[in-house]
Amino acid sequence: MTPADGKMSASETGSAPRKRPKFLPTLFRTTAFKLTAAYLVIFALFAAFVLGYVAWNARRLLDDQIRSTIDAEIQGLAEQQRQGGIRRLVNIIERRSRAPGASLYLVTTPVGERVAGNVEAIPPGTLDRTGESEIEYARSSETVDRPSHALVRVYFLPAGFRLLVGRDLEERERLGIVIRRAAGWSLALVFILGCFASWFVARRVLKRIDGMSETAHGIMEGDLKGRLAITGTGDELDRLALNLNAMLDRIGELMAGMQQVTDNIAHDLKTPLTRLRNRAEEALRTARSPDELRAALDGSIEEADNLIRVFNALLMIARLEAGRVSENMGELDISEIVSGLAELYEPLAEEAGLSLASDVAPNLKVRGNRELIGQALNNLIDNALKYGAPEQGGDGTVTVSASRAGDQVELSVADHGPGIPEADRGRVVDRFVRLDASRSKPGFGLGLSLVAGVVRLHGGQLRLEDNAPGLRVVVLLPAGSPKPVDTPALAETAASTAAPNPAGLPSH
Secondary structure (H helix, E strand, C coil): CCCCCCCCCHHHHCCCCCCCCCHHHHHHHCHHHHHHHHHHHHHHHHHHHHHHHHHHHHHHHHHHHHHHHHHHHHHHHHHHHHHHHHHHHHHHHHHHHCCCCCCEEEEECCCCCEEEECEEECCCCHHHCCEEEEEEEEECCCCCCCCEEEEEEEEECHHHCEEEEEEECHHHHHHHHHHHHHHHHHHHHHHHHHHHHHHHHHHHHHHHHHHHHHHHHHHHCCCCCCCCCCCCCCCHHHHHHHHHHHHHHHHHHHHHHHHHHHHHHHHHCHHHHHHHHHHHHHHHHHCCCHHHHHHHHHHHHHHHHHHHHHHHHHHHHHHHHCCCECCCCEEEEHHHHHHHHHHHHHHHHHHCCCEEEEEECCCCEEEECHHHHHHHHHHHHHHHHHHCCHHHCCCCEEEEEEEEECCEEEEEEECCCCCCCHHHCCCCCCCCCCCHHHCCCCCCCCHHHHHHHHHHHCCCEEEEEECCCCEEEEEEEECCCCCCCECCCHHHHHHHHCCCCCCCCCCC
């Protein structure tokens, strides 16, 4: 800490300012640059192959034209020799040799002495064999030290004379030079444009990745509200950012829920724990006989059971919200479950001065976990019996129904009690939420939270409706087979909290 301003330096706080990586080294390591460079190499090879194929075909076409010209000239000259003899052939060759752009001509004696033509020098042995060959030659008007290339054909005349006819290959060589230059410039241009494209694409991608990294670093430093930027192009980075933002939103919800649960546990469980301690302390201080100690101990055990039930419910809700379910998911006859619960609760309703009516359609099938669905219905019916009592304005009737609604099964529990105001129906499914009107009743505000978790786990919907007067809770479950998510040990937790009258779990 400096004496001037009292601020701690970066070294004192244990964190140094982050340095942005250098652009070019980072650019060369990016996947976008590597992919673009790979595409550049592939395209360059493809372009080279295409140009090579074009050059090869052009050369072959030009050679075919030269061969056709040579063959035609040889046939014509041979015909002239047959008609007028060797002297006539020599005169024709002398005349053609002086014409501009003439072909190559040479007539020799059987011993190789030159008779006529415009060729001065050829490789030894060229006239000893008939057929086509590619040779170096020198014209009579040129110096011998400047040879050229030509495609020639040798023809044996009568009396041992040799006739050589050919065409200079300068055009073919000039075409090859043009194609090579075009290929060189094309590949150079492709390379330059490819490098620029690689730099441009990688720079844009790297800029967005750097933005995502900055946002992620800010989130890691504590800015949990930070989200990745969306450009609106709908590309893969936008889809990644959308999914990551959805994940961050979900994590934020879970963090907020955990904070809320922590706060609620600190407030709502403090009272029963304090009551448990005070009861034990009072028993130690005032009990005069074993019977009084036993009564105090029984009360403490009952209070502890309520706390265990609350923690079991919290554990179950946490597992439900994590999206896990027991392995024993199967097809259930929901009609049988609802009818059994209605029959189970009829005596309890009579003891409370209420009447329980049921309207259950037969053969309603859903896929789910029997213990979890039974626990959810237990909580709903228990709530209805608790808050639909006549002294609270109801007519004393609780209705449990199950029916088919399209491709869903609709379960409902309705009472005629005070109900829940519409403004509060969205928050009563949160943990430890209890309305002021229900605080005189025992409970911790976890029942509807557990119901909501079970319904969400089975791919259903939970609705709280006005029963005019009273509350009607509607559960919609898919009649098909929702996709199960694997989770062990949840059924055991449900079984540990399930009871015909789960006191302490209602939430409204």
